[in-house]
Amino acid sequence: MIFETHAHYEDKAFDEDREDILKSLPKHNIEYVVNVSSSVGTVDQCLNLAETYDYIYATVGIHPGDSMNLDEETFIWLKKKAKHKKVVAVGEIGLDYYWDTPDREIQKKWFARQMEMARELNLPLVIHSRDAANDTYNMMKEAKADELGAILHCFGYGVEQARQYLNMGFYLGIGGVVTFTNGKKLKEVVEYAPLEQLVLETDCPYLAPVPHRGNRNSSLYLPLIVQEIARIKNTDYDTVIRITNENAKKFYFKTKG
Structure with a gap:
């Protein structure tokens, strides 16, 4: 069974058929889904999905691009939400210098505060890092x-940065980009990294794998990512599923007993 470690099913891209897709996942060998919050507005939506479906869990956290909406009052609210019984991590949090908004100091402030919150609640981290490798590390x-x-979600750096994170015991989230012709850097990272430190993700509705690139993504396309990882690592499809599933359970469910 496949473990989907990073999805955004609360996204409006799924408004027309969300229930149909989510109900179909177990029939398509998807065992668990972690639906990841990114903004103040998505936290309750993610928790609602986790409450509705046994096999969906949630994270609570504010993406760096939305961190300007955090203040002390909202942070207290966020911490309360993160205590929900189906919350398995704090995320996605981190730094994004690609868009470079809000101000980097604001991003850093709330990244640090949310890591502190995770420590207080004994939860792991789901990290978003784009064009900010050194500061994130x-x-x-x-x-x-x-x-x-931590999971370095949608890992976008090269082998040198991967080595730093792997040496800290972190997992790398591998999604549709690994199937892209121009995804050479990620292919090299997958070849280098031990399978025991990789997890599967879609980041749906974004980053659909080839041949669906440019269309709406969903967990139903995870087998295409598995196939490419198996090819790169010269192993079989079932081994990739088994080990990445074990990795994700070890990561997300360690505090859940």
Whole structure:
């Protein structure tokens, strides 16, 4: 069974057929889905999905691109939401210098605060990092994030950065980009990284794998990612599913007993 570690089924892209897709997942060998919040507005939507479906869990956290909407009052509210019984991580949190908004200092402030929150609640981290490799790594090191555990979601850096994160015991989230012709850098990372530190994700509705690139993504396309990882690592399809499933359970369910 496949473990989908990062989805956004609350997204409006699924408004017309969300229930149909989610109900179909177990029939298509999808065992669990973690639906990841990214903004203040998506937190309750993610929790509602987790309450509705046994096999869906949630994360609570604010994406760096939405961190300007955090203040002390909202942060208290966020921490309360993160105590929900089906919340398995704090995320997606981190730094995004690609869009470079809001101001980097605001992003850093709330990244640090949310890592502190994760420590207080004994939850691992789901990290968003784009064009911010050094600052992300240094802040995680300073926060002793290796004691909490983390997935570097939609990993977009090269082998050198991958080595740093892997050495801290973190997992790399591998999605549709690994199937792209121009995904050479990620293919190299997958070849380098131990399978025991990789997890599967779609980031749906974004980043659909080939041959669906440019269309709406869903967990139903995860087998295409599995096939490409198996090809790169010269192993079989079932081994990739089994080990990535074990990795995701170890990561997300360690505090859930």
